[in-house]
Structures are given as structure tokens and as C-alpha cells.
Amino acid sequence: MELFWYIVLMCMLTVYVILDGYDFGAGIVHLFFAKTEKDKKAITNAIGPFWDANEVWLIAAGGVLFFAFPTLYAASFSGFYLPLIMILWLLIFRAIGLELRGQIHNKIWETIWDKAFGIASLLLALFFGIALGNVVRGVNLGMVTDGVSAHEPHYFFLPLWNPTFSPKAEHLGIIDWFTILLGIIGVIALTIHGANWIIYKTNSELNSKLKSIIFKLNFGLLALVVLSLFIWHIIEPQPFHNFIKTPWLWVFPIITFTGLFGLFKVRTFKKDGMGFLFSSLFLFGGITSTVASIFPKLLPSTNTTNPDLTIYNMAADSYGLSIGVNWFIIAVILVAVYFTIQYKVFKGKMDNVGYGEH
Template sequence: MDLNILWFILVAVLFIGFFFLEGFDFGVGMLLPFLGKNDNERRVIINSIGPVWDGNEVWLITAGGALFAAFPNWYATLFSGFYLALFVILVGLIVRGVAFEFRSSDRNPAWRNLWDWMIFVGSFLSALLWGVAVTNLLQGVPIDANMQYVGGFWNLLSPYTLVGGLTTLLVFTLHGALFLTLKIEGDMVERARRVATRVGLVTIPVVLVLALLTYVNTDLFTKAGAAVVFVGSAVFLVLAWLLLKSGRNGWAFIANGLTIVCFTAAMFWGLFPRVMVSNLNPDWSLTIYNASSSPYTLKVMTVVALTMVPIVLLYQAWTYWVFRHRVTDKHLHY
């Protein structure tokens, strides 16, 4: 198999895994100040993702490492051109991580409330800006013949990319609310269901607007496979909302997860074989060939990936199995 194609698929899979897993982390973080009515409830909400949130972020670190090693020109152009946006995402992730650790270091209500809102801010920024970044890759950015990004920060903001950011923000919020219906007990479950129902009702039309703008602003729908998968994401979203309304929370979570999987897969499929589209000249776009490492490097990386990735996946699956039970007040340590 063409190793350039293989590594493009692996990078796509890593981002799909990151958005699926970290998506509900972001959603839980954004809902924390609103669903938790007191300190005990907020601690239960945090504990629902406490054992897994940092492991979920490893998918992003691995995706970044894969970009750096397999497609160094993609990595260089992406991280230089999207520097400020990615820096804000990084700040958001750092703020979340610090907040999770610092929150319980003092029992002062004002202290804990501050860090609860920092979890919200970090989750909000990350969820919003990832959508902006992904849709920019598909729409195209100013890249010259030397693979250099020649635009500024404001080139990354357009009606299409802002709707893309709003889409990921809403879908991740819905993902987090559905996750909580499976991980907590008591009155909070019904609260999470109500939030999920309302968020889902708003998310569906936003996704339809994104589909329309994707048709107008990109060439994704010229590729039949990508178009089918993109439409599939909208279908799964509607299905998730219907399942939620019928009380099947677990199936609703799976359906919404498939929305994220299909949406991300469609974006990468729409890009292929490009990795970054130049809106100055299509011939200046970065592809899996002109942005890649040497064949020898790809061969060595393939051997390492086939050896280590299954071990990492088994370990993370084991972690989720160990912490599969619902979280209640009984699990809190005072």
C-alpha cells in the first residue's frame, strides 16, 4: 500500500478519535457551571471524566507527532499559519488541565467557582476553534508556491469557518450532555437530558447551514464518497435527537458519536489527496506527496506505529472498562 495514503488515513483516524473522545470532555466542561447546582454535583460531573480526560488528549499529541514525522511540510505550514488560533487552543487545554488539578486544593467556594469557570472557558475555546481550523483546511487559505502561509489571523475567520466553529461547539456540548446521562445519577440525569434535547434542537439546523455553506465554499460535494459521509453525519445527528426523545440515552450517545466520526471523516475525505488547500492557486496546495517525509522515514514509522498503537489502544480500552460505572456522591472523598 502507498505509505503516504496510509499515513494520511492514520492521521485522520487519530483526529477522529480525538474529536470523539475529547468531544464529550469539552461538552462536560462547558456544562459544568450550569448543570452542577452545588459543589457536590460539580465534583460528580468532574469525576465523570476525571480518570480519562488526560488520556483522551493523548490522541491529539499523537496526531501532532504523526504530522511532524510523516508530513513535515504540512506540520510547518499549519502551525505557522494557524499559529495564533492553535496557541489559543493550547492555552484552553492548559487552563482546563490546571483547573482540574487546582480546583480541589482549597475548599473556599469562590476558589472552586473560579476554576469551574476556567474549565468552561478552556473547553469553550477549544471546541469552537477546532471547528474553525478544520473548515479552514477544507475551504483553503493563502499559501504561496513555497508552501508558506501568507495570510494573517483574520484570513482564518469567515462566515463558513465561524459556522464550522459553532457546529463543533454545539455537537461537543450535545456529546457531553449525552455522556453525562450515562455517567451520573439522580436529578442531574434528567437535567442533562433536557439540556441535550434543547442543544440538539439547535444543532440540527446549524449543521444543515454548514452543509449548504460547504457545498458553496468547497469542493467536498464533488466527491461522492465524502458527500455521502457528510450527509450521514447529519442523519446520525437527527437520529441521536430522536433516540434521546424516546429515552434511549445510550444509543443517542452512540449516534451522536457517529455524527462526529462521519463529520471528521468527510472533511479529510474532501481534502484528499491534499492536506491544505491554497486559495491563491490550486497547484500550490499541499498534498500527501509534496508535504511528506522520505519513503524510508515512512517505513520506519509504520513499523513503530503497528507495534505500539495496538498497545496504547488496549490500555485505553482497559481504562474505560475499569471506570465504566456511574459516578455518585458515594465516590467523593472529603
């Protein structure tokens, strides 16, 4: 049962990153590369009818985390208190930036909400990358000093940073040079992903420019991914032991690199959706490879006093988990129906949706 809900949770989070990821990416493209009103319109039209439903995957995943792994939910949400609340604030700015921009036709008003939308998207991509870094690196569970826990073994609290910015310090911070590296990877990967979505959903004049931007950014992404793999060894001495034990897991890293190398061909794809497919493969592979490498850990412990949080010591009681399967299957079928309808109605190019016009 734990394994089932673990897979469900990871699937939901992956879907969230792929779906809301293109919204964040579109926001970053909007911030840096959209110069004309026409470019901006193309971008907001491409994500307008979708972003809200995409964000629901985060909330629903949060709900499933709460229900299936309540102890993990409690420990990690309170431990990562400040960045989580800041993510909430950024989500608010992203949403009102998108929704309120078109309400008043005035240059200053539009500029304010354009920037709110763009900057919030950029910071969200950065924060989610940093979050992944924190999960890989682990935290000081129980807040141990000199072998003595200050709290129950699964609770912790992380400040935003410690003065050394080192992932090997005894008292860690959210932001250190390892997590910030993953944050930057997140920003670049989602920028590429969002640009691919815009190419896929619009006939914008921006598209050809975006293709060459994706091509250039992809070199940076490749370099950083390789760099992070080297650094990974410092954080986790045996990052491959799950892969050695269960060789079929290699499929995930292979998917990652298929996506990554496929993106170099972005300028010659015949179909506009191909780029989006490859960046989705990269995100999917990246997350699943990371998860596969730390399984069954959910949050590693950086001290030797308290054990890692794993799917086995964090799960809710089995009656609740089994009964949840019933309603969850019904719900997933319904969600699939909603999404099919939604993407059918808004299929193809969306230059004329008129999102946000009143």
C-alpha cells in the first residue's frame, strides 16, 4: 500500500512539474524575450485556459501527501516553513499577474502585472529546483547537536541559508551552493520547456527566435547537468546503488538524456510539438532518476542519530490507505475525462483565444 501511494504521489508531482512547469517557463520567456504586445499576447493565450488547472496538481499532490504520508507532510512543511510560505506568495503574484492584467487597459497597470507574472514565474522555477536539491541533500532531522536531538526524530527547521552556504555544514540552510545549482538547472530547464510550449501552441513571430534560444540554452543545461552529477558524489557517496541493484531503473536516466540530446535538434523539427515532447521527457526522466536514486528514502537524514524518513516509517495506517484507493481511482478517471475535454476544446494553436480580454 505504501508503495502504491508513493508511486501515485510521485506521478502527481511529475505531472505537476511538466504541466505547471510550462507555465513557469512561459512566464520566464515573457519576462526576458517578449518585447512586443503581440509576443506577450501569444504567451498568455498559450497558457491562459490551462494554468489554473495545472496548479491544482500541486494542491492535489499536497492533499495526497497529507493523507498518505501525514508525518512527512507535517515534518517537511514545518521544516521548510519559510520557502513554502514564499512559494505561496509567489503563486499568488503569478495568478493575479495573469488574471488582472487584462482588467484595465493602461500601460502602467499592464507593466506592473507583466513583471509580477514574469518575476514570480522565474523565482518559482528557482525555488522548485532548490526544493529538489534539499530533498536530495537531506536535512538535520531532529535538529541534532553533538549527538543529541532537540526535537522528535522527524522534525527539523531550516533557515533560508547558513553563512557558509555549504551543503556539508552541520547546520544547513535551504540555499547552499548545491541546491542553488539545482535551482539554476530548474530555471533553464523550465525556460526551455515553456518556450517549447509556446512554439507548440502558437504561430507567434517569436517562435523562430525561441528555437535558437532553446538551442543555446540547451548547451548550458547539458553542462550544468553534468556538473551536478559530479557534485552529487560529494552529497551522496553512492548515488547509483539502487541502479546497480535494479538495473531496469537505468531507463530513467536514459530518458533524461534522450530528452536533453533531442532538444539540440529543435531548429529542424517538422512538428511544433516535438520540442515540447523532448523537454517533457527531460523533466520526467530527471525527476524519476532522482527519485529512483534515493528510494525508498523520502527525506534523508544528515546526522547519524536519527534515521532517514522513508515511505515505510512515514505512511498512514493501512485501513485508510486501502479505502483511499477506491475513491482515488474514481477521481483519477474523472480527472482524465476533464483534461481530455479541456485539451480537446482548446486544441491546436491558440493565437485567437483572447485570454484576459474583457
